[in-house]
Amino acid sequence: MHKLAIFHTFMAGGGAERVIVNLIRGFAEQGLKVDLVLVKAEGPFLSLIPPEVRVVNLGAKRLLISMPTLIRYLQQEQPTTLLTAFEDTNLMALCCQKLAGVSTRIVVSVHNTLSWESQINSQGIKRQVGPYLARWFYPEADAIVTVSQGVAEDLVSLGFSSANMKVIYNPVVTPELCKKTAELPDHLWFAPGSPPVILGVGRLEKQKDFATLIRAFAQVQQQRLARLMILGEGTERPYLEALVRELGVEENVALPGFVANPYAYMAKAAVFVLSSLYEGLPTVLIEAIAAGTPVVSTDCKSGPTEILANGLYGTLVAVGDSQGMATAITNTLAEFPNSEILQQRAAEFSVEKAVAQYLEVLQVG
Secondary structure, eight states: OOEEEEEESOOOSSHHHHHHHHHHHHHHHTTOEEEEEESSOOSTTGGGSOTTSEEEEOOOSSTGGGHHHHHHHHHHHOOSEEEEOSHHHHHHHHHHHHHHTOOOEEEEEEOBOHHHHHHHTTTOHHHHHHHHHHHHHGGGSSEEEESSHHHHHHHHHTTOOSTTEEEOOOOOBOHHHHHHTTSOOSSGGGSTTOOOEEEEESOSSGGGOHHHHHHHHHHHHTTSOOEEEEEOOOTTHHHHHHHHHHHTOGGGEEEEEOOSOHHHHHHHOSEEEEOOSBOBSOHHHHHHHHTTOOEEEEOOBSSHHHHTTTTTSSEEEOTTOHHHHHHHHHHHHTSOOOHHHHHHHHGGGBHHHHHHHHHHHHTOO
């Protein structure tokens, strides 16, 4: 029987991990034999893995240290295909497959625009050299999956051939997501009669540029009563909390951290805002329209313009433009949302569609 292995670091609570969970569930429902191979078997999303999927713990503290164990796994188990989802794990998988001397098919997936990631994260040597390493190693992959047309075009601009490249939108919309949007958020700000809540969701990191969202909210608050909530955790928390104090909006801004069911918050929010500097295909934006919530998003590379059909399903604003974002939020708050149209658009990003396309590339079905 064909075996599919999915290699990842650990099951953190981010968008990429959510994609992995949804794919794994879809593969398991198809009756595939699946191994989830983790550098360390931990993280809030680990409990979401179906019991029929075997979790293989390489037991390493860091990715590089896991190399000998991954080589041993490939030699002993010899999965038909190994799928990876991050730049670091993509490179590791390609190296280990060669060193293991096995015929396992390697499919790497690219979730961000590499050129923008290297520019914006220019302080990190690893991110600066990322595009060069990708150009060196990725041609060795049996297939490259990109999560949007924008990511594919970015790779081509970096010199990649499109011959073994396939665009597959992330599997985001699930029956479970729809059920969870019906739950009530565990926060007093969503009580009936409360001021409208503007919502952001994501890691508190530079890429998500929540500073621009906070500045935009400070301008919105000068015109009308509203509140801002940002769900997620990360290294920029101290900076963002200091910015909130500096702008004098402490009473109406909340950063509750990681929340197990962000969909309930999305469904009750008045506006969802994606403020990112760059993306690949932002899962949270799809989740928000699946919840029927009006959205405002930066027109970053890449994904938002594809998801929102050039602004047909939400407002696009320039990256880093707090004034433009504030205007878009204010205008959206004044509109009556057509939730049904948004949810119909979100259906294009279903698990069923993604799994069917992945099975063609993975060649395990």
